[in-house]
Amino acid sequence: MWITVRLFANFRENRFKEARRQYPPGTTIADVATELEIDPGLIGMIFIHGRAAELDRVLGEDDVLALFPLLGGG
Amino acid sequence: MPKVIRINMTDLSVRIDEAPAEWAGLGGRALTSTVVAAEVPPTCHPLGPNNKLVFAPGLLSGTAAGNAGRMSAGAKSPLTGTIKESNAGGTCGRMLGRLDIKAIIVEGQPVAANTWYQIRISASGVVIEPEVETVGLNNFAVLESVARRYGEDKGVITVGTAGENMMMISNISTRDPEGKLRSFGRGGLGAVMGSKRVKFITIDQEGTRPVPLVDSAAFKAANMVFTKALKDHPVSGQGLPTYGTAVLVNILHEIGGLPTRNFTSGQCEHHDMISGEHMYDTIVARGGEPTHGCSLGCVIQCSQVYNDKDGKYLTSGFEYETIWAYGADCLIDNLDLIAECDSVMDDLGVDSIETPVMFGVAMEAGILKFGDGVEVLRMLREEIGKATPLGRILGGGTGHVGKTYGVTRVPVVKNQAIPAYDPRSVKGIGVTYATTTQGADHTAGYAVTANVLNVGGKVDPLSNEGQVELSRNLQIATAAIDSTGLCLFIAFPALDIAECLPAAVDMLNARFGGKLTMDDVVGLGKTVLKLEHEFNLAAGIGPEQDRLPEFFELEAIAPHNAKWDMDQKELATFWNF
Numbered sequence: 001m002w003i004t005v006r007l008f009a010n011f012r013e014n015r016f017k018e019a020r021r022q023y024p025p026g027t028t029i030a031d032v033a034t035e036l037e038i039d040p041g042l043i044g045m046i047f048i049h050g051r052a053a054e055l056d057r058v059l060g061e062d063d064v065l066a067l068f069p070l071l072g073g074g
Numbered sequence: 075m076p077k078v079i080r081i082n083m084t085d086l087s088v089r090i091d092e093a094p095a096e097w098a099g100l101g102g103r104a105l106t107s108t109v110v111a112a113e114v115p116p117t118c119h120p121l122g123p124n125n126k127l128v129f130a131p132g133l134l135s136g137t138a139a140g141n142a143g144r145m146s147a148g149a150k151s152p153l154t155g156t157i158k159e160s161n162a163g164g165t166c167g168r169m170l171g172r173l174d175i176k177a178i179i180v181e182g183q184p185v186a187a188n189t190w191y192q193i194r195i196s197a198s199g200v201v202i203e204p205e206v207e208t209v210g211l212n213n214f215a216v217l218e219s220v221a222r223r224y225g226e227d228k229g230v231i232t233v234g235t236a237g238e239n240m241m242m243i244s245n246i247s248t249r250d251p252e253g254k255l256r257s258f259g260r261g262g263l264g265a266v267m268g269s270k271r272v273k274f275i276t277i278d279q280e281g282t283r284p285v286p287l288v289d290s291a292a293f294k295a296a297n298m299v300f301t302k303a304l305k306d307h308p309v310s311g312q313g314l315p316t317y318g319t320a321v322l323v324n325i326l327h328e329i330g331g332l333p334t335r336n337f338t339s340g341q342c343e344h345h346d347m348i349s350g351e352h353m354y355d356t357i358v359a360r361g362g363e364p365t366h367g368c369s370l371g372c373v374i375q376c377s378q379v380y381n382d383k384d385g386k387y388l389t390s391g392f393e394y395e396t397i398w399a400y401g402a403d404c405l406i407d408n409l410d411l412i413a414e415c416d417s418v419m420d421d422l423g424v425d426s427i428e429t430p431v432m433f434g435v436a437m438e439a440g441i442l443k444f445g446d447g448v449e450v451l452r453m454l455r456e457e458i459g460k461a462t463p464l465g466r467i468l469g470g471g472t473g474h475v476g477k478t479y480g481v482t483r484v485p486v487v488k489n490q491a492i493p494a495y496d497p498r499s500v501k502g503i504g505v506t507y508a509t510t511t512q513g514a515d516h517t518a519g520y521a522v523t524a525n526v527l528n529v530g531g532k533v534d535p536l537s538n539e540g541q542v543e544l545s546r547n548l549q550i551a552t553a554a555i556d557s558t559g560l561c562l563f564i565a566f567p568a569l570d571i572a573e574c575l576p577a578a579v580d581m582l583n584a585r586f587g588g589k590l591t592m593d594d595v596v597g598l599g600k601t602v603l604k605l606e607h608e609f610n611l612a613a614g615i616g617p618e619q620d621r622l623p624e625f626f627e628l629e630a631i632a633p634h635n636a637k638w639d640m641d642q643k644e645l646a647t648f649w650n651f
C-alpha cells in the first residue's frame with residue numbers, strides 16, 4: 001500500500017520533507033518510524049489526515065502521515 | 075522599601091510613595107490589574123483623563139532567575155473597552171526591579187493639546203520635560219535620539235506615530251538589549267500613552283545594586299532546577315531556540331487550524347514558504363541568528379535575527395502570529411516581504427496581530443487584493459504612517475474596518491483581533507478567545523498545548539468536551555505567571571516537568587522570605603482573573619460579549635468541516651471557580 005509521509009523540523013535532516021512510500025499491509029506508524037530511523041521517543045505529534053493518532057495505529061491505503069518532534073510556540 | 079511612582083500629566087507633578095503593604099505579593103499583571111481595577115472608573119473613556127497607564131515589573135524582575143525579563147503594562151483598553159494587560163521583554167523590567175520600583179502609574183492628561191512630554195526615571199528621581207525633537211517620529215528614530223541625548227544604556231518605553239495619533243492598533247514599544255524593539259502589543263495601549271501625550275519614558279539604572287535576596291543560596295539552587303527544566307524540555311530546550319514560534323505554521327496547517335484568507339480555510343497552500351523550517355534555513359543561509367533573546371537572562375531564546383537577501387538586518391522577534399497573519403490570513407507568500415512589514419510595524423508602533431488581521435478584513439472588503447504585500451507596505455507607510463483618512467480607518471483595527479465596509483466575516487472578540495488558531499478546529503483556544511478578560515488573546519490561556527501539541531495532556535481539538543476546564547486552568551496559571559515577570563513560554567516545561575513551577579515558587583520565597591505554596595500561586599491567578607472580570611462587568615462588558623463572532627457558527631472550515639458549536643451556557647461555566 002502507498003502512504004504519504006511528511007516530516008517536520010529536525011526530522012527532515014538527512015531524510016525528506018514529504019515522500020510517497022510503499023509499505024506492506026499491517027504496517028503501523030511505529031514501523032514507519034523504525035524504518036526511517038526516527039526514535040519513537042522523540043516523536044511529539046502524529047497526525048493522519050490531520051487527526052491525532054497513536055504509534056500502534058495500523059496504516060491504510062493512501063493515508064497521509066505527519067510526524068513532528070515535540071514542538072511549541074505561541 | 076519598594077516604591078510606587080505616580081506621574082500626574084494634568085499638573086505635571088510626581089509623587090513617589092512607599093508601596094502599600096497589601097501590594098507586597100503583587101507584580102506584573104497582578105499589580106497593573108489591581109491598580110486599574112481600584113483606581114480607574116470602569117466606565118471612563120479610555121483616552122480621557124480618568125484612565126491610568128500602569129507599568130509594573132514582575133516579582134522576579136531584576137534577579138538572575140531564568141526568563142524573568144518580562145514586564146507588564148495595563149490600562150483600560152480603547153480597543154476592547156475591557157481591562158488590559160500586555161507584556162513585553164526588553165531591558166526595562168530588569169532595571170525597574172533593580173531600582174526597586176514596583177509600579178509607574180501615569181495619570182491625568184495635559185490641558186494644552188499640542189505639548190508632548192518625555193519622562194526620565196532614575197535612582198535620583200523623576201524628571202518630566204516637554205519633548206519636541208521626537209514628536210512625529212517613529213520608534214527607531216526615537217531610540218536613536220534617546221541614545222544620542224541620554225546614552226545607549228537607558229531603558230526606553232515609547233510610542234510611534236500610531237500611538238501619537240491614538241490609533242486603536244497602536245502599541246507601546248520598548249528597547250531590547252540590542253537596541254531593537256519589543257512591544258506591549260495588544261489592546262491599543264499606545265493610544266493611551268498618546269492620550270497622555272507621553273512620547274517616551276527612559277529608565278536609568280545607574281548606581282543601583284543587585285536585587286537583594288533573603289536567601290541567596292536557596293535562590294541559586296532553585297534557579298538551577300528551574301533553568302535545567304527549561305533546557306531539558308524539548309519545546310523550550312530545542313524547538314523554540316531553533317525554529318522560533320513560526321514552527322507552528324506547519325503544525326497548524328497540518329491539523330487544519332491555520333486560518334487562511336480571512337478565516338475561510340484552515341489550511342494554506344503555500345504553508346512551506348512561510349514555515350519555521352523555511353525561516354530557519356533562510357536565517358542560517360543569510361548569516362542571521364536563529365537563536366536570540368528578547369531580554370537579558372532568557373534561557374529559551376525563541377527570538378531570532380532575520381537578515382535580508384544581502385545579509386543586512388531586517389527584523390527580529392519575528393513571531394508566528396505575524397507570519398501567519400500576513401502569510402496565510404492575507405495570503406502573502408513571501409517571507410522577506412512579511413519581515414519588512416514586521417519591521418515597519420515595529421517602527422510605527424502597531425500591534426503585529428491586530429494590524430495584519432485587519433488587513434485580512436480590508437482585503438475581503440476589496441480595499442486591496444489578497445496576497446498584495448507590496449500594497450500592505452505602502453498602506454502601512456503612507457496611509458497609517460501618515461494618518462490619512464484611510465490610514466485612520468485602517469488604524470481603527472479589525473472590527474472598525476469590518477463595520478466601515480460592511481464585512482460580516484470579522485474575526486474579533488470584544489473588538490480585538492482573533493489570532494493564529496482557528497477556534498473551529500482548535501476548540502479549546504476558542505473558549506479562551508471567548509472568555510478571557512482581555513478580548514481575543516491566545517496567550518491568556520494557550521489551550522493549543524493539550525489540543526494540538528501534546529503538552530500538558532491531550533484534549534481532542536475538534537470536540538467540545540473538556541475545553542472549558544482546560545482553558546480555565548490555563549487562564550488561571552497564566553495570570554499567575556504574568557505576575558512574576560517570567561516569560562509565558564516557561565509553561566511548556568512547567569506543564570510537563572514536575573519540579574519546574576515549584577522551583578519558581580522557591581525563587582519567590584528566597585527573594586522575599588515568604589512561605590508561598592503552589593496553592594497560593596494558583597490563588598493569585600484566580601484573584602487576578604476575578605478582579606479583571608469585575609472591572610469588565612462594571613464597564614458594561616457582560617457575559618453576552620463572551621462569545622465568538624457568528625460566522626464561526628455558520629461557516630464550516632476545511633479540511634475537517636468544523637464549525638463552532640459550543641453552547642453559551644457551557645461557556646458561561648468558565649467563571650465557576
Ligand code: SF4
Pocket residue numbers: 141143163366367368369372373374375376377561562563
Ligand atoms: S523565550 Fe522568547 S519571548 Fe520568552 S523571554 Fe526568551 S526571547 Fe523573550
